[in-house]
């Protein structure tokens with residue numbers, strides 16, 4: 147196995163679930179009420195390595211902690227214990243088009259969104275044509291994005307994000323957006339990534355996607371790691387477990 | 394990479410977020426940027442009518458500029474105040490207002506309040522420019538004092554930012570803090586000698602006790618307003634103790650806001 151692009155080492159993440167949430171100063175001051183909460187472990191002692199250049203699938207039932215783990219990878223959330231180390235630049239496609247300003251044109255938003263995702267102005271300028279081409283909204287690029295359809299919005303956001311050119315790309319259920327043609331383009335882009343020796347970590351609910359695209363996979367169950375290894379064997383174990391239909 | 398160097402490395406984001414606000418605000422309104430001047434002008438007219446014409450507030454003549462024009466005197470204090478409140482209000486809500494972004498993308502979150510100060514500061518700079526021209530037209534000599542005034546403008550921006558960052562974090566825990574802040578700022582404005590001259594307070598202090606004036610001077614905004622008036626309206630060096638107090642407040646408030654924000658920044662995504 148080649149070197150690891152990402153090392154997830156004994157990561158645990160806890161959320162507070164509020165029974166009674168007090169987020170008002172008035173009740174805090176006047177009635178002395180405090181919040182009552184319970185700890186909920188969304189991830190517990192998860193460890194695995196993602197080999198460099200692999201396409202790594204993350205599977206598990208709803209609520210098993212996949213998105214939480216991806217957010218920890220993307221530095222949006224911070225684990226309560228354990229650590230995540232990644233080699234090179236990490237970019238995440240969790241939700242595209244966040245940070246678009248409705249009054250600004252598509253062009254201005256490409257620059258704005260690029261810089262939110264960590265690209266320099268020069269990077270964006272260099273890739274601008276490619277971004278616009280990929281999104282397929284060239285005709286509307288100087289229109290304010292508030293006039294875009296939601297499909298166009300997503301496609302433009304996706305095109306910016308995918309052109310960030312990271313070493314590790316983290317993708318959460320993004321393949322569900324867009325029409326079939328756009329999805330095909332995205333898959334092609336991921337394949338290009340892999341050929342360039344980059345690492346992709348993705349969550350998807352389509353078994354088909356995992357089979358065609360991933361070489362490695364990990365299976366999360368209620369916040370703990372059930373199995374990690376080559377995609378084939380993890381997927382067959384996971385499918386068998388779902389087949390048992392115990393939930 | 395240390396926190397500060399990361400912040401500096403992503404300065405392009407600061408610029409882009411600032412321009413998003415600047416461009417987004419006045420895009421596709423007929424008068425465009427001119428709108429930003431109408432609000433202060435309308436306020437100037439109303440305050441002049443009420444406080445100069447009806448209540449007869451009489452600020453002392455500019456020394457040595459010789460200016461004696463209430464609306465101009467008013468604006469030299471009111472524009473910094475309006476900048477201050479806009480940064481505090483805008484910076485405070487910038488974290489919650491961009492919750493969607495914070496939960497979806499990693500970037501140094503401090504650019505959110507910073508860019509509010511940037512875009513509000515952009516408008517303020519234009520307003521102060523117009524005011525400087527007006528002061529010159531009516532016989533003052535504010536131009537040579539502009540460089541010093543710029544230093545104090547940066548200081549006021551940092552002071553306001555420090556408070557805004559503190560409140561932005563507080564607002565995440567207590568969502569009604571915004572309402573309290575609005576009320577507090579309203580009272581704060583009337584307790585600061587902006588629309589009436591400080592000598593009215595001095596008169597009362599002579600009658601009822603020196604402590605009144607001492608309490609008044611605890612207000613950092615009183616110091617800032619008085620420095621801007623001395624520079625631009627009176628055209629002289631600001632009082633040394635006022636200047637030092639401004640520096641001290643700026644350092645303390647900005648450092649406090651910066652540290653509190655930095656400490657809470659990592660937890661923002663799950664708190665929102």
Ligand SMILES: Nc1ncnc2c1ncn2[C@@H]1O[C@H](COP(=O)(O)OP(=O)(O)O)[C@@H](O)[C@H]1O
Nearest residue numbers: 161162188207208209210211212213214215663
């Ligand atoms: N910010 C949050 N606060 C509290 N609980 C959360 C938060 N985010 C996720 N959770 C909980 O953590 C668990 C894992 O969620 P998630 O990672 O989104 O699962 P998945 O993506 O695998 O469906 C869920 O039970 C969810 O309710």
Ligand SMILES: [Mg+2]
Nearest residue numbers: 209212213214
């Ligand atoms: Mg999920």
